[in-house]
Amino acid sequence: MTVTLADVAARAQVSPATVSRVLNGNYPVAASTRERVLKAVDELDYVLNGPASALAAATSDLVGILVNDIADPFFGIMASAIQGEIGGPGGRAGGERLAVVCNTGGSPERELTYLTLLQRQRAAAVVLTGGAIEDAPHKAATDAKLRKLADAGTRVVLCGRPQAPETGAVALTFDNRGGGQELTEHLIGLGHRRLGYIAGPLERTTTRHRLEGHRAALAAHGIGEDARWTVHGQYDRRSGYEATLELLRRDPTLTAVVAANDSVALGACAALRDSGLRIPDDVSVAGFDDLPFSIDVVPALTTVRLPLAEAGARAGRIAMGREEAPAGGIAVVRGELMVRGSVAGPRG
Amino acid sequence: MTVTLADVAARAQVSPATVSRVLNGNYPVAASTRERVLKAVDELDYVLNGPASALAAATSDLVGILVNDIADPFFGIMASAIQGEIGGPGGRAGGERLAVVCNTGGSPERELTYLTLLQRQRAAAVVLTGGAIEDAPHKAATDAKLRKLADAGTRVVLCGRPQAPETGAVALTFDNRGGGQELTEHLIGLGHRRLGYIAGPLERTTTRHRLEGHRAALAAHGIGEDARWTVHGQYDRRSGYEATLELLRRDPTLTAVVAANDSVALGACAALRDSGLRIPDDVSVAGFDDLPFSIDVVPALTTVRLPLAEAGARAGRIAMGREEAPAGGIAVVRGELMVRGSVAGPRG
DNA sequence: CCCTACATAGAAAGCGCTTGCTGTGACGTT
């Protein structure tokens, strides 16, 4: 039914071994023979059996990219950059690798299961993107899995995720804390003293780090914390909308709202507008990430730009062994404050 | 080194066959035996060798999702929905399948190569999303590949892509033409007579269909075409920005700009604003797709909502054989006009 | 002109798993 290596061999009048060598090109084969084989491959429309070759060679060309939410451009952009370097077909990489992105949906179980599936497929490399879950048992399980993958020869790279010591994984972490701090300092510098903060889900490292940065800035300027000023939610627009209404309810005198990311900030803007407040005249709004749309909303969003594409590309190269891992297995990627129209000094 | 089925069998004092059956669960195994095996699996931390089992069983649990641009939410949303139904780990599907999304970047070659790679992996199903390329040779090559995949037992589903007759693929196509027409009719109904159109890349079916709908609406109302009113570009913001400036240069009296999609519309808005024109007072702007951010820009974008998530979910179910394919192998998914603030009657 | 060296090609042993077919006791039947 399906064409196999043996069929090609028969047609080209050579042994299967020779065909395999022509296809893999890591063994001398006479030019004339190679040509004959290639011709047979073409005529028979032969397609290598991936599983069989992976089994025999004990390696596969699969590279896994784990993302928390593929519908979120934050991950889309990173995934795109990673995949661009992995080569996938057409990449300058040459060796054809199948870069696949796996959507965990932020669920620890799915993350673990995907990791197992990838391990099962003997993936050549795995890149995990975005914040990690801070649940201890889950972290232990994930780390153990990463360790096992690394031991089995799979290259593991963390992109935009904190380092996981002892796992053998290379980490490119974002300086969420520093970025958050810089952003809030900017607001404080403009005179804001009552700042609401819309944080992401509690158990994510990203959430915690950004919030810590925010608080560090407040503390540095002697601004006392008010528990009412922080609300947790998801990393999406709707959550930002609702959280903002809640914030306004708790303290209508806030002069600025800092959001955990740009999508949340968008929701915040909508909520403020719907509440009859002008941005930035009545309330300033800031986001995080600097996703493409952030410059297009009106007023344009003040935010912290994360070099998503650059970091992703680097992670991809490291995963392919095409770039050396940073010293100590970790590199911190800094964000850049983008000051735009959504922020101004407090009214009055 | 690595633990194999045989190791588990030895430890559980059974034959490899039994272990395999316990793991696959499609053959009666005594409860006590099963338990013993499971215990051994656990103790040994055994992970099935994917390639080996795929080879032996002649099937794999890989499902490929091809997207044109993973950084674009349009695809991210569909991919997310598809993956949700594929099950991936954690999905209600049960059978654990590895849903992988492959980013073609809109390149015909990459699309083809990914298809080959998927074929090589003996993928269980493949879902192709978004517009197809209209280049004849490429279409022929793709169709042939799809046909081959289908013949090999891979379920092929097209989501948001025109039908590919003779390939055995099921298609869920978006009614881009109808949506485009409805949108433009709405503008005409408001009194617009001079409408600029920013189309997508020439060779995409999506581009052509939307444009055809637009023109059909113009024709239906006796509005003559003016070649100056159509500009082609990419499906991104920047392209929209530049195209709008070009449009304005060609005819400053336009009262409306219809964009190929929401991202382009965003760029158009920015260009208009930068040109000192108010939206919708001076110029109305409309998009297509209704991506999440479209409701957040100011003014909110009038656009055609495509049920991306619903269509994706359905495509996923069909790919999994969990929902019957539509009669004739094709279903047309209609868009819905969303009238919002970015459109008003022409000034004066 | 014989011998060593090299360049190729083939033979064959797996890689780790699935599965059709073949036992083998324990039961239920007549």
Add this chain to the structure above:
DNA sequence: AACGTCACAGCAAGCGCTTTCTATGTAGGG
């Protein structure tokens, strides 16, 4: 009491490829 039935478990034959080792023909070297 002899025998057909089940319910399980094991045997063993691959699945299609890679790769080590070996064979062969040819080209130099002495």
